[in-house]
Amino acid sequence: MTKVVLVTGASRGIGRATALLLARQGYAVGVNYLKDEAAAAQVVAEIEAMGGRALALRADVADENQVVAMFNALDVGLGPISALVNNAGILCQQTGIEQLTAERINKVLSTNVTGYFLCCRETVKRMAQRHGGQGGAIVNVSSAAARLGAPGEYIDYAASKGAVDTLTTGLALEVAAQGIRVNAVRPGLIYTEMHASGGEPGRVDRVKSSLPMQRGGTPEEVAEIIVWLLSDAASYVTGSFIEAAGGR
Ligand code: NAD
Numbered sequence: 001m002t003k004v005v006l007v008t009g010a011s012r013g014i015g016r017a018t019a020l021l022l023a024r025q026g027y028a029v030g031v032n033y034l035k036d037e038a039a040a041a042q043v044v045a046e047i048e049a050m051g052g053r054a055l056a057l058r059a060d061v062a063d064e065n066q067v068v069a070m071f072n073a074l075d076v077g078l079g080p081i082s083a084l085v086n087n088a089g090i091l092c093q094q095t096g097i098e099q100l101t102a103e104r105i106n107k108v109l110s111t112n113v114t115g116y117f118l119c120c121r122e123t124v125k126r127m128a129q130r131h132g133g134q135g136g137a138i139v140n141v142s143s144a145a146a147r148l149g150a151p152g153e154y155i156d157y158a159a160s161k162g163a164v165d166t167l168t169t170g171l172a173l174e175v176a177a178q179g180i181r182v183n184a185v186r187p188g189l190i191y192t193e194m195h196a197s198g199g200e201p202g203r204v205d206r207v208k209s210s211l212p213m214q215r216g217g218t219p220e221e222v223a224e225i226i227v228w229l230l231s232d233a234a235s236y237v238t239g240s241f242i243e244a245a246g247g248r
Contacts, residue, residue: 002053004078005230006030006071008061008119009088011039013192014141017219018085018226019043019054025227028053028078032070032088034060053078061088061115071122082136083230084123086116086164089141091157093199105156112160113167116140120171120182128178135179137230140168141222144188144245154198161186165241172239181238183229188245190217212247 005022009015011033019029020043029047031054033040040056047054055077059070074081089112092104120138127136145154146161165184172182189211195203204216225242228234 002026002028002079003082004028004030004074004080005083005085006032006057006074006081006119006123007085007087008032008115009034010043010085011036013194014187014190014219014222015085015087016043017223018087020046021220021223021227022083022085022230023047023050023052023054025231026052027083028055030055030057030070030074030078030081032057032059032061034058034088060111061119062110064118067115067118067122071126075126080134081123081126082134084119084136084138085141085226085230086119086138087141088115089143089160089194091154091194091198093197094153096152097155100156108154108156108160109163112157113163116164116167120167124171124175124178124180127180128175130178133179137181137234138171138183139226139229140164140182140184141226142168142184142186142241144186144243144248146186148248168241169239176238181229181234183234183237183240183242185222185225185229185242185244187222188217188243188248190219190222190244192219211245215246217244217246 005027010019010031044054059066127133143161145158150158168184
C-alpha cells in the first residue's frame with residue numbers, strides 16, 4: 001500500500017524540499033499551505049510529473065477547525081495517513097525582550113506550538129493501533145534555536161521550538177506502544193525565505209563564517225534527515241533529536 005504523508009508548510013523552503021524527496025521515495029503527499037496556492041500547485045505538479053500522487057491542502061495549522069478539515073480531506077483524497085512532517089513555522093522581526101508584545105508571542109506560539117499539537121492529535125487519532133490504525137511516524141521540525149535561545153533576535157521563536165522538543169519527547173513516550181514513532185530534527189541556519197520575516201534575508205551569509213562548518217545548510221540536507229527518520233531504516237528510533245546545524 002502507498003504510504004501517505006502530510007507535510008505542513010510545504011509550498012516552499014524545507015517543507016517543499018521534504019515533500020519532493022518523499023514523493024521520490026514513493027509517498028503520496030499532502031501538500032499543506034497557508035496562502036500561496038500557486039506555489040503549492042507547483043509542488044503538486046512537480047510530484048505528478050515524476051509519476052507520484054499529491055494533493056494541495058489549504059489550512060492555517062493554528063486554526064483547529066481548518067486542521068480537522070484538512071485531515072478529513074487527506075483521508076478522502078489520498079487515504080490513511082502513515083507519516084506526518086510538522087514543519088509549518090513562523091518567526092517575527094528580530095528584537096529584544098522590551099519590544100515583545102503578547103500579540104506577537106501568541107501568534108508565534110499558536111502556529112509553532114498549537115499547530116504542531118493539533119496536527120499530532122489528528123495524526124495519532126488515525127495512526128494509533130488502539131483506534132484500529134496501522135501506526136506510523138511523525139517528524140517535528142524544531143530548531144537549534146531551542147538550544148541557543150536566539151537572544152536579541154527572537155526568544156519567542158526559540159521558546160516555541162523548546163516546546164516542540166518537549167512535545168516530541170512526551171508524545172514519543174505516550175504513543176510508542178501504539179506503533180507510532182515521534183522524532184525531531186533541529187536545523188541550524190538554512191537557506192530559506194524565512195529569514196526575511198526576521199528582517200534579515202541575508203542572515204545565513206552574514207553569520208556563516210562563525211559556524212564550525214563555515215556554511216549554511218540547504219533545505220535538501222534537512223529533507224534527507226526527515227525522510228530517514230520517517231523510514232523503516234529508523235524503525236527503532238523514537239524520542240530522538242538530530243542536529244542539522246553544521247556543528248553549531
Ligand atoms: P519558510 O518560511 O520558507 O517556510 C515555512 C512555511 O510554513 C511557509 O510556506 C509558510 O507559509 C508556512 N506557514 C507558516 N505559518 C503557517 C500556518 N499557520 N499554517 C500553515 N502553514 C504555515 O521557512 P523554512 O525555513 O522552510 O521553515 C520550515 C521549518 O523549519 C519551520 O518550522 C522553521 O522554524 C524551521 N527551521 C528553519 C530554519 C532556517 O534556518 N530556515 C532553522 C531552524 C528551523
